[in-house]
Amino acid sequence: MTEVLDIIMAVKPVLGALLCLVGGILAIIGTVGVLRFPDFYTRLHAASITDTSAATLTILGMVLLAPSWLIVFKLAAIWLFLFLSGPTGSHALANAAHTAGLQPVIGRLRGRVDSSGEEPS
Amino acid sequence: MGYFIGLIVVLGALWLGLSGIYTPLLLILATISILLCLILAARLETVDREGAPYARAPQIIRYWCWLIVEIFKANWPVIKACVSANRDINPALVKVKTQCESDLAKTIFANSITLTPGTVTIEVEGNKLLVHALYEEDATPESFAEMDERSRRSVDRRATDGNEQVSA
Amino acid sequence: MIGAAAIALIVAIALMMIRALSGPTLYDRVLAMNSLGTKIVLFIGVLGFVLGRPDFLDVSVLYALINFVSTIAILKFFRYRSFQVPLMRRTPARRPAEGGEGD
Numbered sequence: 001m002t003e004v005l006d007i008i009m010a011v012k013p014v015l016g017a018l019l020c021l022v023g024g025i026l027a028i029i030g031t032v033g034v035l036r037f038p039d040f041y042t043r044l045h046a047a048s049i050t051d052t053s054a055a056t057l058t059i060l061g062m063v064l065l066a067p068s069w070l071i072v073f074k075l076a077a078i079w080l081f082l083f084l085s086g087p088t089g090s091h092a093l094a095n096a097a098h099t100a101g102l103q104p105v106i107g108r109l110r111g112r113v114d115s116s117g118e119e120p121s
Numbered sequence: 122m123g124y125f126i127g128l129i130v131v132l133g134a135l136w137l138g139l140s141g142i143y144t145p146l147l148l149i150l151a152t153i154s155i156l157l158c159l160i161l162a163a164r165l166e167t168v169d170r171e172g173a174p175y176a177r178a179p180q181i182i183r184y185w186c187w188l189i190v191e192i193f194k195a196n197w198p199v200i201k202a203c204v205s206a207n208r209d210i211n212p213a214l215v216k217v218k219t220q221c222e223s224d225l226a227k228t229i230f231a232n233s234i235t236l237t238p239g240t241v242t243i244e245v246e247g248n249k250l251l252v253h254a255l256y257e258e259d260a261t262p263e264s265f266a267e268m269d270e271r272s273r274r275s276v277d278r279r280a281t282d283g284n285e286q287v288s289a
Numbered sequence: 290m291i292g293a294a295a296i297a298l299i300v301a302i303a304l305m306m307i308r309a310l311s312g313p314t315l316y317d318r319v320l321a322m323n324s325l326g327t328k329i330v331l332f333i334g335v336l337g338f339v340l341g342r343p344d345f346l347d348v349s350v351l352y353a354l355i356n357f358v359s360t361i362a363i364l365k366f367f368r369y370r371s372f373q374v375p376l377m378r379r380t381p382a383r384r385p386a387e388g389g390e391g392d
Contacts, residue, residue: 020291020338021290021297024294024296024298027297027301033199033202044241045199045241048235048241055331058331061294065291067343077135078350078353086327089357089360090241092360094243097314100316
């Protein structure tokens with residue numbers, strides 16, 4: 001029984017660091033998407049990768065590294081708040097852009113590799 | 122009154138979890154700050170079914186567990202679209218009708234759509250939602266039907282029960 | 290390996306800064322700053338574990354709160370050009386119903 005516990009204790013920090021690393025890589029992927037997508041509304045989708053899966057995986061990794069329950073509670077509070085505020089902020093952004101009259105790009109974009117910084121008219 | 126008790130429990134748990142130092146002085150300060158929060162919340166008139174939705178916590182937690190699985194499933198196409206060489210995306214605006222009646226259920230449904238990568242709620246008007254989707258073929262009205270039904274079940278049906286208990 | 294995670298987050302922050310500086314519209318910049326804030330929250334937490342001081346998480350909690358409020362404040366300002374406008378106007382019909390519910 002104690003051997004099993006020892007193995008779990010030995011694996012836990014490595015797994016936690018690995019999850020943090022995967023979260024960081026997902027954050028980079030989301031950022032690359034934000035840089036490459038053609039207009040504001042599609043960039044919003046790429047940014048939501050960071051808000052959801054990257055945050056979840058990084059915080060899960062930190063939970064596995066956490067030395068005490070207090071830290072776990074703080075991480076849970078951060079996670080809950082990110083999950084409540086993320087979509088609210090995204091919706092506020094999308095709604096503000098829509099109200100201001102920013103038109104989304106509609107239709108298939110395959111192969112059309114124009115400059116990603118172009119403003120949609 | 123039940124909403125105030127729920128708020129006190131949640132605020133107390135938050136303070137105890139974030140502080141970590143339990144000396145009498147700090148506990149007294151915590152009590153004062155919680156009372157201050159309650160007074161401010163009462164003055165803002167936010168302590169109602171939407172401000173303190175703790176009565177239906179089991180249903181909402183069950184809904185969240187389902188939602189997290191859905192979010193992770195929906196992440197794959199967006200990640201692929203981000204890193205693929207040719208940006209193979211097909212953005213579209215879709216109108217979605219919801220069956221949710223209360224504002225809280227509508228908020229949860231709209232936020233779930235926004236939280237799922239690939240779809241963002243742009244506007245809510247009555248029971249119609251304007252959704253921007255990264256892939257038009259994924260954002261059919263049928264794909265939102267299950268989320269709509271689950272968010273309605275997690276809040277609305279229990280909500281009427283809770284109101285009857287409080288008024289009685 | 291946890292150091293590599295911190296470096297990955299720094300790279301993501303630096304790349305997102307490009308979008309914040311070059312974003313063609315205002316909303317791109319606000320989106321970049323919001324996303325940047327989420328990454329910084331995660332980075333501060335990871336940095337605490339790299340340095341062996343998880344107390345950094347308190348800073349992280351506070352940053353998450355301020356990030357959300359600042360995003361909403363910027364959007365509100367650029368929509369109304371003023372902070373002195375009520376964000377939500379309650380319709381008169383709803384007020385008595387809520388009052389009855391609360392009692």
